[in-house]
Amino acid sequence: xxxxxxxxxxxxxxxxADVGSDTVLIMYDVxxxxxxxxxxxxxxxxxxSLTNRVxxxxxxxxxxxxxxxxxxxxxxxxxxxxxxxxxxxxAGNTDLALSYAVKAYLDNYEFLELPLLNAGEGDLMRxxxxxxxxxxxxLIRDGDPLASINAHIDDILDKLDTIENILx
Numbered sequence: 001x002x003x004x005x006x007x008x009x010x011x012x013x014x015x016x017a018d019v020g021s022d023t024v025l026i027m028y029d030v031x032x033x034x035x036x037x038x039x040x041x042x043x044x045x046x047x048x049s050l051t052n053r054v055x056x057x058x059x060x061x062x063x064x065x066x067x068x069x070x071x072x073x074x075x076x077x078x079x080x081x082x083x084x085x086x087x088x089x090x091a092g093n094t095d096l097a098l099s100y101a102v103k104a105y106l107d108n109y110e111f112l113e114l115p116l117l118n119a120g121e122g123d124l125m126r127x128x129x130x131x132x133x134x135x136x137x138x139l140i141r142d143g144d145p146l147a148s149i150n151a152h153i154d155d156i157l158d159k160l161d162t163i164e165n166i167l168x
Contacts (some may be wrong), residue, residue, distance in 0.1 A: 003034070003051060004031050004034055004035050004038070007027075007031055008028070008031060011024060011027055011028060011031075022117050022122050022125075026113055026114070026117075030050060030053045030110070033050050034047065034050040034051055037050055049106060049107055050106075053110050053111070071111075071112065071115060071167045071168070072164070072168065074108045074109070074111050074112055075108075075112070075160055075163065075164050075167075077104070077107075077108045078104045078108045078109055078132075078156075078160060079157065079160060081100045081101070081103055081104035081108065082100075082101075082104055082153045082156060082157065084097075084100045085097045085098075085100040085101045085104070085136075085140075085149075085153065086146075086149070086150055086153055088100060089140065089146055089149060090146060094140060094143070097140055098137060098140045098141065101132070101136050101137055101140060102137065104132060105129075105132040105133045105136075105137075109128065109129065109132050109133075112125075112163060112167070113125050113129065115167055116163065116166070116167070119166050119167065121163075121166055124159070124162065124163065124166075127159065128156065128159045128160075128163065131152070131155065131156050131159065132156060135152060136149070136152055136153070136156065139152055
């Protein structure tokens with residue numbers, strides 16, 4: 001709780017003209033997710049993943065490079081997790097497929113958002129975010145046909161190719 005409160009206090013002092021309003025909004029969104037995970041007494045590893053995203057965003061704003069973040073590895077992880085998502089859906093393991101889809105977004109794509117914003121690709125960043133965070137997960141939850149889900153995954157993979165070219 002103290003982390004969320006103090007982080008919000010710090011964000012309140014940031015001039016959005018210096019870092020961009022999209023960046024600040026993303027950090028507020030992640031803090032909201034941290035608070036929700038805390039309120040729901042989520043697994044501590046989930047809370048840790050969320051707080052690491054906040055710290056990574058703050059470091060990005062401050063211009064501190066994280067040695068841990070390898071953008072290509074994140075892109076590769078997303079591709080692998082989307083392949084796992086499709087495979088698990090084909091095997092009838094919907095819960096595991098959804099878990100892979102969530103992990104692709106939460107533990108990987110989230111770390112690409114700030115670099116995409118810094119590259120002037122806010123529209124692409126938001127488009128892929130919705131495709132991963134909302135659309136794909138809803139398709140799985142709603143039990144859409146595997147062919148529809150795989151077509152959506154292919155669209156995400158096409159966008160990842162574009163992202164890879166931009167960030168490398």
